[in-house]
Amino acid sequence: MKYSIFSIARNALTHHKNWPQQWRSPEPKPEYDVIVIGGGGHGLATAYYLAKEHGITNVAVLEKGWLGGGNTARNTTIVRSNYLWDESAAIYDKSLQLWEGLSQDINYNVMLSQRGVLNLAHNLGDVREGVRRVNANRLNGVDAEWLDADGVKEFCPIINISKEARHPVLGATLQRRGGVARHDSVAWGYARAADARGVDILQNCEVTGILRDGGKVTGVQTSRGTIKAKKVAIVTAGHSSVVAAMADIRMPVESHPLQALVSEPIKPVIDCVVMSGAVHVYVSQSDKGELVMGAGVDSYNSYGQRGSFHVIEHQLGACLELFPIFSRVRMMRSWGGIVDVCPDASPIISKTPVDGLYVNCGWGTGGFKATPGSGWAFAHTIARDEPHKLNAPFSLDRFTTGALIDEHGAAAVAH
């Protein structure tokens, strides 16, 4: 059933009793052409693009819990593509372009809201880095502007640009095409669209082993039995090391807690996304009115989906310096996710030493915005057994050659 205001009106007449399932809950088949391990946004997008772009529909997405229950449900929904390095800009902008037509493509409103993303600069080193990034973005065809402090104030009137601030705002990069999207809808929308093309979505299906015949993958063992497959794709974010280890592959990723929080819903006060890497503040306001905020990554390795409280308190101190009017607003809910971080803060979308086994991980804090592009490029890699030029730089062998894509940017400015 195609979704539209008309279908809603029609269904209202029958008290909404005739809506079909958004996706089926099938029993596993004995064998698939491709098994995607992980039913988060990236895994579902991978399955969707396998079907749509490559005509591979005998595909199963295996999710150990509920769809989109991992980082898809836990992120701060920021979408942007203004990355420094050419390789990153290319894949993130591909992703943003897909975002821009996604609701129509999958007939599911993912509520992409391109309200502009500010990345603040607080010292001269930040300014240099920001200007460099704006210039690089522009030449890469990624929209980017540099705003001075007054420009920042004009774009986001509630921000404090006092020079007396401990970390004053000296300027910001602005990507107008950046913004936010509705996280749950992305998972559900891709699930529904993939299902419509024949993909089996198997929830409560935990992978417990990866089967190989010599150097080639043959299937997986799961809590719902053994399932054969010609190709297996790992898209398990924080659990990438654990799943890769089932095929005896070591990964250059570490899993850390990343915390986020929302305030109680308040009437609109901030109409853009504000990010400050230096003081770890990431703020936007949801369509429900909640201030959605992300904190910095907790230092230690963890699979606990929770972090340490001082990280949140520290973040709110920095937040209140930027937004003094938030002081009497109240935190309503906080939570943690597990982010898999690569040494260069860039992802891995790659073949592996095992034939027919592919891995997509290491997105760190940047995974949500990459969902469509990541799935699109990964689907290509799986279908053709070779990376697309967009993700070729993000292969595993870069850790051996040293061709890292270091998005940490300039280290602390020294002199």
Add this chain to the structure above:
Amino acid sequence: MSRRLQPDSTERINRQKPLRFTFNGKNYRGYEGDTLASALLANDVHLLGRSFKYHRPRGIVAAGAEEPNSMVQLARGAETEPNIRATQISLFEGLEAASVNVWPNVEYDISAVNGLFAKIFTAGFYNKTFMWPKSFWMKLYEPVIRRAAGWGKAPTTSDPDIYDHMHVHADVMIVGAGPSGLSAALQAGRAGARVILVDEQAELGGSLLGLKREIDGKASGDWIEAAAKELQGIPEVTVLTRSTAFGYYDQNYLCVLEQKTDHLPLAERKGRVRQRVWHVRAKNVILATGAHERPLVFADNDRPGVMLAGAVQTYVNRYGVLPGKRMVLFTNNDGAYEAALDMQAAGAQIAAIIDCREDASGPLVQTATDAGIKILQGHAITGVKGTKRAKAVEVRRIQKGAKVFTSAAQEIDCDLVAMSGGWSPVVHLFSQSQGKLEYIEEKACFVPGSPVQKQIFAGSINASFGLQACLKEGAKAGAEAAKDAGFEGEGSASFKVQEPAEGSIEPFWIVPGGRPIGEGPAKHFVDFQNDSTAADIELATREGFESVEHIKRYTLTGFGTDQGKTSNINALAILSGILDKPIPKVGTTTFRPPYTPVSYGALAGRNLKDWSDPIRLTSIHDWHVEAGAEFENVGQWKRPWYYPKAGEDMQASLNRECRAVRQSVGVLDASTLGKIDIRGKDAAEFLNRIYTNAWSKLGVGRVRYGLMCHEDGMVFDDGTTARLAEDRFLMTTTSGNAAIVLDWLEEYLQTEWPELEVYCTSVTEQWTTVSIAGPKSRELLKKIAPDMDLSNDAFPFMSFQEGDVAGLQARVFRISFTGELSYEINVPWTSGKALWEAVMEAGAEFDITPYGTESMHVLRAEKGFIIVGQETDGTTTPQDLGMDWIVSKKKPDFIGKRSYTREDTAREDRKQLVGLLTENPAEILPEGAQLVFDKEAAVPMPMVGHVTSSYYSATLGRSIALALVKGGHGKQGGTVYAPLKNRTLTAEIVDPVFYDKEGEKLNG
């Protein structure tokens, strides 16, 4: 119309202290001890707000933290606060509150028109529409949605209040000061343990405050007061009221929000800490958090005047308020009958008790029967009449198992409907502590499973709802927890309690009506605040959402400011019914912190503004301020950036400062450079491993420049290091990296090379460093250090001497970051300003000029010296910087060495450091400009590097720049372009050393 009852011994309001307040602009009166909710009910105000989606009129449902509806905007101006629950606001003189998200007012709210489209606004409707035409989403649909969203308003100005943090340890932390918590605290406190007892309410007593009970022959209120008094007398016991334990983290770490002044008139709050977050690390935690009553899910159960039975009882007994004159009680359990009895005793008429059970026969049922109350067993409420206030209920005989009741409807007039669907233990904190819940069938509720940290559960949280049981479990828990912490006390306690028997419960999760759920105008609300209905849950399951987390997200159940305290279990049970799976199999939802909302101000505490991050100042800082310096932040340091004179802009100031250094003498406060004293017999070997170059042969008294890399071969710091003695070095680091470098050194010493005998000590703040640079610097130094031999032979470049400078014990290093003859004079920190002033005085005849970091940058760039973090970005090797000369080929190993031979790191065409000269000498390339070889290339343009540093050089009379350019070392004389926003600049690739290539100026 006052609904205040005659004074009664159970009530907790102070009739001697009447208070005035306003709600939605109208004046009302209440008493000290009231909440805003009880005071409004006393004034017969039930309608407090509107719901989220349909803007249906809503009233007070509960009496505490679980309240889903009655959020208000409290106070005005800078002190205003959105979304505060009226049930949790202690009344104070002059309180002003208003309904949120209504227009023009709560009585007549335009957005109630949404209700007409209720059939369209089902769960998830926004996923299915607003997609066409595409451009309308951002331009029309979303703006409308956003304007409609949100409850109250944030203040528009800064917060006038201050907030605090407190960090404490406890033997026993008790959450909840109801009967269980009080009894636990008494027991643990008497045993001598350090106890912290916290409770969210204004006074101790918890649910007991709303009941009429006797304990050990005393009225419950008196018993509470005696307990409070005893606890106050035990020095190791801390009692915090108005204090909500909102987060329970790993290793028994709990956070508590204490509201210190929120109950005071605004004028009395000034200068006092408003809220304080307590961070408690406890050996043992006792959760005595009680239980919340559940609503029943029946048609139009959201009408104002429909309240929880326990809340009704609390308003009557504790606040002396009659919430209605004619009440109907709808229940599935015995306990709620007491609410009807208390209401009747207070003078209300009980129109009927509607009990959905067929044969309820407990003692309370009997008492109600005896009291002449009409009881309709096997009946249910299937509708509520009245929009802004319940006027009557529709009641039908239950037809077991039927989805629609076709039985005859009768209407019963009333102005208050009390409901009770049973009780849900407050397991939120336990769940936050990573505990798993267990379902108890006969009590129809979840309780904590096995403890996951050192924690004990007491009272209603265990579904032990009786007072006797609560007191006993509390005492036992208190004794156990104290004993575990090493304090032996009385093992148990006994209490003589008078209370009605608890009776039974028979869950009735969803109450059908005369039409199927989801058809017809009636709505069965599950989550009042978010307008999520039973029909929404049915729709979600129909569409394939089966996980409880999906249902919550699709219907928004439990995502309101109350976080589903009254709705989560009902939603879960309804889902269980639809899926035909037992409740425990459907799962539970995870409760996340905070238990109730916490202000950002409280969370930030004092870590604001200048206190958010330490500010480091040099000993000469005041002088710089007086000299009118502009400062820049470098790490935590404030460094003079430049020293503008009256009428000078930045460039004029830089030109003057740079010229002074090149022509006479300039002075720089270089104290912020990191200084690390490295000692021990293996110190030289250690430096060999840390730096890329060799250190063994450096003579005592000599200085050498070094580069430090990470294991991946990328440069991460640089600086000069002097050999003070055979076994002692003084390393300097960049200002921003000083602490990081010290950590780095320690890490290698302790974890990789413990066999090396080396000791590292930060001495950054022991020495002030004053750098004088310029051809006149030797003459200047001579004046203040007459005893030093400053000749080139006796004091050559890259050496140091100790001696008297300006009467101070000093170390003088002859090193240079400007290319000029230069000395860095180090004296003890406390003498720094004295040295600076002596230098300024002695330099007066040379027109000595203080210069800041920006001039330092220009001067070093003229010499092609790098700045870590500017010419490097974590992807730059020494070779990229053209500094192969400092990378030892002889040393077998040093940190970073192995990585240079990797395929990508060994590439010839890496981005390499070059100088750039713009075609037009007056054009200054912007720092961060990207460079291309082909300026006509289409976007995405192949970029070959970027400008790392760029300045106008007064000395050279033109602009200069440093850049990293692909294969740049082989492209001297070539051309690059910098395509800027509106124009493209052209530059020639040159040697990065622009000035004094031979280094002749170093000797003055």
Add this chain to the structure above:
Amino acid sequence: MLNIECPWCGERHETEFHYGGEAHIARPESPEALSDEEWADFLFMRKNSKGLFFERWCHSNGCRRWFNVARNTVTHEIVAVYKMGEKPPSLVKGGKS
């Protein structure tokens, strides 16, 4: 906020410490003798265990000593602390490594 027992100072809050990642990854004696793959393995590949994990911490706002911690990365329970250079204790409880 973790509660960490420094082997030199006793129990302290996490904020006094600095995390050092996986423990027992010794820097190779002769890096030059390693292949690029082996060197990459040392530089970047990590166990990232779910469950029991051996890791390093530094009491950076205290005694500044580095030490090892055996911690469960799911429950965050600290099972053991031991000094640098010491072998990890044999642990039966605390989950799979």
